[in-house]
Amino acid sequence: MTAPTPTVFVVDDYAPVRRSISRVLHATGFAVAAFASAEEFLAQYDPRTLGCLVLDVAMPALNGLELQDILAKAGSVLPIIFLTGTADIPKSVQAMKHGASDFLTKPVNDEDLLAAVRVAIEKNRSVRQQQTELSEIRARLATLTPREREVLEYVVTGKLNKQIAGDLGTVEQTVKVHRARVMQKMRVRSVAELVRLTQRCGISAR
Amino acid sequence: MSWITIVWSMNAAACLTLAALYLLVWCKQRENWVHLVFSSSAVAAAAIAGFELGMMHSETVGRYEALVRWIHVPVWVLIVSFVSFVRLYLHAGRPWLAWSICGLRTLVLILNFIFTPNLNFREITRLHQFSWWGGEVISVPIGVANPWGTLSSVSLLLLLVFFIDATITVWRRGDRRRALVVGCSMIFGAILAWHVPLVIWGLIEIPFFLCFAYSGIVAAMGYELSNDMAQAARLAGRLEASDKRLNLAADSADLGLWEWDIKCNEVWITDKGRSLFGFGASEKLDFDRFRSSLHPEDREPVLKVVQNSLRTGAEYQSEYRVVLPNGKMRWIAGRGHVEFNGNGQPVRMRGASLDITQRKQAELEAARQRNEMAHLSRVTMLGELSGSIAHELNLPLSAILSNAQAGQRVLANGHADLTELKEILNDIVSEDKRAGEVIRHLRLWLKKGEVHQRSLRINKVVQDVLKLIHSDLVNQKVTVNCELARNLPAVTGDPVQLQQVLVNLVVNACDAMADCNTPERRLLIRTETENGNGNGAVLVSVTDRGGSIPEAKMEQIFEPFFTTKAKGMGLGLSVCHTIIAAHRGKLWATNNADRGATFHFSLPIGGSDGEVVITNNAISS
Numbered sequence: 001m002t003a004p005t006p007t008v009f010v011v012d013d014y015a016p017v018r019r020s021i022s023r024v025l026h027a028t029g030f031a032v033a034a035f036a037s038a039e040e041f042l043a044q045y046d047p048r049t050l051g052c053l054v055l056d057v058a059m060p061a062l063n064g065l066e067l068q069d070i071l072a073k074a075g076s077v078l079p080i081i082f083l084t085g086t087a088d089i090p091k092s093v094q095a096m097k098h099g100a101s102d103f104l105t106k107p108v109n110d111e112d113l114l115a116a117v118r119v120a121i122e123k124n125r126s127v128r129q130q131q132t133e134l135s136e137i138r139a140r141l142a143t144l145t146p147r148e149r150e151v152l153e154y155v156v157t158g159k160l161n162k163q164i165a166g167d168l169g170t171v172e173q174t175v176k177v178h179r180a181r182v183m184q185k186m187r188v189r190s191v192a193e194l195v196r197l198t199q200r201c202g203i204s205a206r
Numbered sequence: 207m208s209w210i211t212i213v214w215s216m217n218a219a220a221c222l223t224l225a226a227l228y229l230l231v232w233c234k235q236r237e238n239w240v241h242l243v244f245s246s247s248a249v250a251a252a253a254i255a256g257f258e259l260g261m262m263h264s265e266t267v268g269r270y271e272a273l274v275r276w277i278h279v280p281v282w283v284l285i286v287s288f289v290s291f292v293r294l295y296l297h298a299g300r301p302w303l304a305w306s307i308c309g310l311r312t313l314v315l316i317l318n319f320i321f322t323p324n325l326n327f328r329e330i331t332r333l334h335q336f337s338w339w340g341g342e343v344i345s346v347p348i349g350v351a352n353p354w355g356t357l358s359s360v361s362l363l364l365l366l367v368f369f370i371d372a373t374i375t376v377w378r379r380g381d382r383r384r385a386l387v388v389g390c391s392m393i394f395g396a397i398l399a400w401h402v403p404l405v406i407w408g409l410i411e412i413p414f415f416l417c418f419a420y421s422g423i424v425a426a427m428g429y430e431l432s433n434d435m436a437q438a439a440r441l442a443g444r445l446e447a448s449d450k451r452l453n454l455a456a457d458s459a460d461l462g463l464w465e466w467d468i469k470c471n472e473v474w475i476t477d478k479g480r481s482l483f484g485f486g487a488s489e490k491l492d493f494d495r496f497r498s499s500l501h502p503e504d505r506e507p508v509l510k511v512v513q514n515s516l517r518t519g520a521e522y523q524s525e526y527r528v529v530l531p532n533g534k535m536r537w538i539a540g541r542g543h544v545e546f547n548g549n550g551q552p553v554r555m556r557g558a559s560l561d562i563t564q565r566k567q568a569e570l571e572a573a574r575q576r577n578e579m580a581h582l583s584r585v586t587m588l589g590e591l592s593g594s595i596a597h598e599l600n601l602p603l604s605a606i607l608s609n610a611q612a613g614q615r616v617l618a619n620g621h622a623d624l625t626e627l628k629e630i631l632n633d634i635v636s637e638d639k640r641a642g643e644v645i646r647h648l649r650l651w652l653k654k655g656e657v658h659q660r661s662l663r664i665n666k667v668v669q670d671v672l673k674l675i676h677s678d679l680v681n682q683k684v685t686v687n688c689e690l691a692r693n694l695p696a697v698t699g700d701p702v703q704l705q706q707v708l709v710n711l712v713v714n715a716c717d718a719m720a721d722c723n724t725p726e727r728r729l730l731i732r733t734e735t736e737n738g739n740g741n742g743a744v745l746v747s748v749t750d751r752g753g754s755i756p757e758a759k760m761e762q763i764f765e766p767f768f769t770t771k772a773k774g775m776g777l778g779l780s781v782c783h784t785i786i787a788a789h790r791g792k793l794w795a796t797n798n799a800d801r802g803a804t805f806h807f808s809l810p811i812g813g814s815d816g817e818v819v820i821t822n823n824a825i826s827s
Contacts, residue, residue: 014601014605016601016602016605016609016633016636016637017601017604017605017608019605019609019633020604020605020606020607020608020609020612020630020633021608023608023609023612023613023616023626023630024608024611024612024615026612027612027615027616027619028615058597058677058680058681059680060680060683060685063683085596085597085600085601085604085677086593086596086597086600106600106601106603106604107600107603107604107606107607107608108604108607108608109607109611110608110611110612110615113608
């Protein structure tokens, strides 16, 4: 699902800065895709790409903060490193609140930029990994029957089969069979493991 | 000695006196040939009187014949002089007649010396001597007339016709007195002269009295000339009086009057003028001396204005500084007029100079205060724009740093791509220049005092301003549309002050649109030529889509301390107004038909070219 090499997207309306940032990243071995405007970036961006976005704040038409909003609304997990000409505190606060990975002021030192890019890419990598795992767990959950799902929700609270049978108004033997199927479908061996999985995909206990 | 000798001698003496007087007059006024002509005719008339007296007293035929022969010389002189006088003085008489008379008379003179004894007689047989009207005994010739003598009579006839024609012309011209006095006396004299052929043909027996016929004419001519001289004297008197009045007026107005004879390069100037320029009381003056009295910076511009006047005949007008001998400076306004001769060559320039130091000082003081105000307002505005300007500096610095570090990394990687390195260095160089440009602009904006009026293109000013506040416009999400007319004529002005005006108008327009929706924040900057009265102007307008200005406040907004903004001193527009007025332009506002307002300013095309540029340190006192 994910691309093997990470790509750094650079969006800045001022060509000389865009070129120079791209050169630094390129010389360090990153794949770079540079765009002159937010619109251009949106038109070509593939959300499946692993990487991060180096984004200029002040741009005509769509500015950096607005692009951040659009991406967030589209559910993007692409980390954003903001570059700004002026150390504008309200803007940086807004950017960080909305989940920016970093906020750097121009002129930016290459080490700072590269460190931020590496952190962002690592973040993206782990987020994407978590997302993969999560979707796998959800796929397993989807294989459960409604009754099995019900039993699962009781199991993760730590109740005994007898208690569950009492709550559900059924016999202990039936609950035992359901529990075994749940454990098998969810590919777990212990209740502790099952609890961890269900917690990750936000299933609450009954 | 009887009355005959006395009368003829007196006639000759009177003629000679007149001749001597007018010869003297002519010697003083060589260009007035009429005086010489008159003088020679008077001499000739005197000579004729002498010859006639000699003939009357002749004892022998031989002597008489010789006298008749030689009298033709003064007669020739006299007739040629009369004809010349009519042509030169009365400006009348037909030229062909004049030439025929002179030619015929010359022919008569030549023939006279060919025939023996002379042109008039084939021979004089005897002299008839008798006492005439109680006078002494006189001789009258009796002989055979020479038929060639008719030529002389023909010339006399032509002369009569010539005189009559000239008299009619003068009369018709309206110059009645001259026609009566000179014309009639000439006609009368020419008629009287007809006694000569009658005597020769033996029809009457009287002595020749040609000298009286002619001296009458001479007297009439003399009377006219003396009339002219009397009038000239009256004119001279009046001229002197008006000269005095003019000098009095000039002195009380502190005007120095001058006159420059261009051919001789001599300058005459009134005493007042000498003291204005600091010239010595008896110093000999020419144009170079005048130039050397000017402030060195003003010499070239003044010379250009003078040369232009000499070339085109335009009124000379300039303002310049004069360095007085004590080292002080004085401002002078000069005006003058060039006179040309018939060939279009400038011969003379007359004019007046006025001390305008006080006015100039007040102007300079006003200009200094205006510039200080403009500077103050500019510095304030820079403070407000500092974020934008910092950004404009940051961009190239950022590109330079990253490019340089990218270069280091490319080199460190060990496989340096020369093309890439070259591109990196090119970018660094051009970005460094860009940063330098921003700093240069800043320095000009912050610099105080000096105002540099120069010829400039208004479109360049617009582009510079848009560069300077580019990031401010981006931050405020204002879209700028430019409609800049191509081939706009140049205007004269201070680029920084004009940028200041434009920045003010653009920033105001952006502020006015702060509450608009983003797509509505559109600004239009337009430049065009305006063909009004005079030489036309360059028009710049800034149109916003914000609120409109209440009609009642249309004028008020340009007054100092009028403001609608929460923060702001209300000086921006008033400073703009003063700056544009100092550029001899106009600044005004109008409301747009749909929404928003437009600010316009116009600057005269060409501006103050050729004038002495005013600088702040122009007066040392």
